[in-house]
Amino acid sequence: MSVVVFTRSTPDTAAKVEADASGGVSWGDAATVVNPWDEYALEEGILQAKAGAGKAVVVAIGGEMHSEALKHSLAMGLDEAARVEDAGIDPTDSLAYATAAAAVVKKIADVDLVLFGKESVDVGSDQHIVQTARKLGWTMLSYVSKIVAVDYAAKTIKVERMLEEGRQVVTSRLPVVISVMKDINEPRYPSFIGIRKASKAVIPLWSLGDLGIAAPPPRTKVARYKNLPARDTRFELIEGTPEEQAKVLVDRLIEEKVL
Amino acid sequence: MSAVIAWVEAFNGKAIPATWEALAAARMLADKFAVPVVALIIGEGGEALAAEAGQFGADEVLLCADSSLNNYRLEAYAGVLTALVQSHHPRAVVAAATSRGRELLAASAADTDSPMLGDVLSLSVGDGWISADRAGYAGKVLSETQVVGGETQFVTVRSRAFKALDPKAGAAPQVSSLAPALSEDQIVSKVESFETEAGTVNLTDAAVIVSGGRGMANNPKDAPADAGDAAVWKARDGFANVLQPLADTLGAAVGASRAAVDAGYIPYAHQVGQTGKVVAPDLYIAAGISGAIQHQAGMRTSKIIVAINKDKEAPIFKMARYGLVGDLYQIIPALTAEVKKRLGK
Incomplete structure (x- = not known):
């Protein structure tokens, strides 16, 4: 069996990200990291491949910058990596992404489990994850905080999902696509040996032709990035004893009509 | 049907607050397209919600009631929505960007090869295509994202980004019923338990x-x-x-x-x-x-x-x-x- 984890490189979480005059986006010379939610999916990929006596494959769809996330994944201990880049795929168009991701899973073959982090912070979206499941015709289990039980021989799975109102336990049949929440595991740090091995790895690059599909029809595009509207910079320091501070603050909050 | 469909999301029979915000966004789009807003209510006991949807801006209501639909499950609900989109070709489908709304609309958008603008902060329409401001790069910038192809346009709206309309007393939308798409034995996911945290504010x-x-x-x-x-x-x-x-x-x-x-x-x-x-x-x-x-x-x-x-x-x-x-x-x-x-x- 195989487990496939999709990931991507995103700007360091502390980086300052700004739109430029031409509508592009930049983060200066800040480094990229693995999309913060994906660390948990990568860790779960390693654990589940071991549990199913199979291999864990990590895939990124997008340009060269995403090789960094793949190398980090290999250094963590995933077995194989591949990157998909093709002028016919705009990774910000969720339907195009999902069409390519489903073709990747079919190419890898014998896949029981596809894992994603809860969302991609750069596109600010999780819809490509659900759409990958639908394009495969598989069950989608989103917002999973725990894999309670999985039987790769009997093809059954039981998970706990974290929803707004609480925790739901769901059973289903493999294969499935899962998006994972932060509290599913403790991601490991890459080992020194892992980093050395990953730095030498040659990562295959697949085009749509290699995946055996035509370019999907475009559905959405990012017209431009814009900076956030400036925040109100007024600031009032409220001083005094705790009781005096509380009284003045409540006065202000009533004036602001937020109490 | 030339319409904008708004999925009315409820939990334990009660509409969630964000669903009426999404209905207001649907109303805005429907007015631009000059078509009615049709509220889609899935699950048994939707009659009370139907009247409420009318008060919050729906012109018509479609009720899809079946025991297989009483607890939300993606496969069952997406079956209903996808079949509706395939048969009626609405101009847009709108829902709140909750856990359920996000995955339901994404699933039907994929099933019908349709465009989707998820978790939007604002909406506009030009030449019939919807455009939206969305949060990008962990909310550090906005991305103005446009629909560029497809038929039905799917939109989920972020909680508190749109204001619900003031409820109109006495609105009586026309209610019709819709058949479920899948039978229980076609649905592989089963909900074993749902432990809710009582008394907490979302x-x-x-x-x-x-x-x-x-x-x-x-x-x-x-x-x-x-x-x-x-x-x-x-x-x-x-x-x-x-x-x-x-x-x-x-x-x-x-x-x-x-x-x-x-x-x-x-x-x-x-x-x-x-x-x-x-x-x-x-x-x-x-x-x-x-x-x-x-x-x-x-x-x-x-x-x-x-x-x-x-x-x-x-x-x-x-x-x-x-x-x-x-x-x-x-x-x-x-x-x-x-x-x-x-x-x-």
């Missing part, structure tokens, strides 16, 4: 949020000898007995910084920030939170931010409208007492 819907950070460990109370980690005990006690009473008085939800969650002070469900929830309340009170950029990503669109921190250099004060330098264990109880006194609560 962070993404909340008008007021009170959040605690690392500073919660500075509780002056002594931890009992058998408490294990004293800092964890002190912080948990502070969340339960100092922050929660203020939240209860304000009708607020309780949030937390990643530092507080990672230290085990409070469960992850409360985390606000880049790897937690993104919130936009009218009032956000940050107590003992330094305000790292990753935390700011989750709360920077709050209307009024109040920072309470011992360290007057903490970055949270740069975000705040009002700053109180001092010990949160003195200030929060004083604030709770003052709110009770002033609001008569």
Whole structure:
């Protein structure tokens, strides 16, 4: 069996990200990291491949910058990596992404489990994850905080999902696509040996032709990035004893009509 | 059917607040397209919701009732929505960007090769195509995203980004029924249990949020000898007995910084920030939170931010409208007492 984890490189979480005059986006010379939610999916990929006596494959769809996330994944201990880049795929168009991701899973073959982090912070979206499941015709289990039980021989799975109102336990049949929440595991740090091995790895690059599909029809595009509207910079320091501070603050909050 | 469909999301038979905000967005789009708004209600017992949907702006209601649909499941609900889109070709489908709304609309958009703009902050229409501002790069920039092809346009709207319409008394939408798409034996996912947290306020819907950070460990109370980690005990006690009473008085939800969650002070469900929830309340009170950029990503669109921190250099004060330098264990109880006194609560 195989487990496939999709990931991507995103700007360091502390980086300052700004739109430029031409509508592009930049983060200066800040480094990229693995999309913060994906660390948990990568860790779960390693654990589940071991549990199913199979291999864990990590895939990124997008340009060269995403090789960094793949190398980090290999250094963590995933077995194989591949990157998909093709002028016919705009990774910000969720339907195009999902069409390519489903073709990747079919190419890898014998896949029981596809894992994603809860969302991609750069596109600010999780819809490509659900759409990958639908394009495969598989069950989608989103917002999973725990894999309670999985039987790769009997093809059954039981998970706990974290929803707004609480925790739901769901059973289903493999294969499935899962998006994972932060509290599913403790991601490991890459080992020194892992980093050395990953730095030498040659990562295959697949085009749509290699995946055996035509370019999907475009559905959405990012017209431009814009900076956030400036925040109100007024600031009032409220001083005094705790009781005096509380009284003045409540006065202000009533004036602001937020109490 | 030339219409805009709005999925009415309910939990335990009650509409969630964000669903009427989504219906207002659907109403706006329908007016631009000059078509009616059709509310789609899935699950048994939807008649009461149908009348409510009419009051909040729906022209017509489609009810799809079946025992297989009583608890939301993606496969079953997406079956209904996809079949409806395939047979009726609506101009748009709109829902709230909740856990359920996001995945349901994404699934049907994929099934029908349709465009989707998810979690939008604002909407506009030009030449029949919808365009939206969305949060990108962990909320640090906006991405203006456009539909460029396809037929039905799918949209989910972020909680609190749109205002629900004022309910119109006496609106009586025409109600028709719709058959389910799948039978129970075609649905492989089964819900075994659903443990809900009683009495908690949903962070993404909340008008007021009170959040605690690392500073919660500075509780002056002594931890009992058998408490294990004293800092964890002190912080948990502070969340339960100092922050929660203020939240209860304000009708607020309780949030937390990643530092507080990672230290085990409070469960992850409360985390606000880049790897937690993104919130936009009218009032956000940050107590003992330094305000790292990753935390700011989750709360920077709050209307009024109040920072309470011992360290007057903490970055949270740069975000705040009002700053109180001092010990949160003195200030929060004083604030709770003052709110009770002033609001008569």
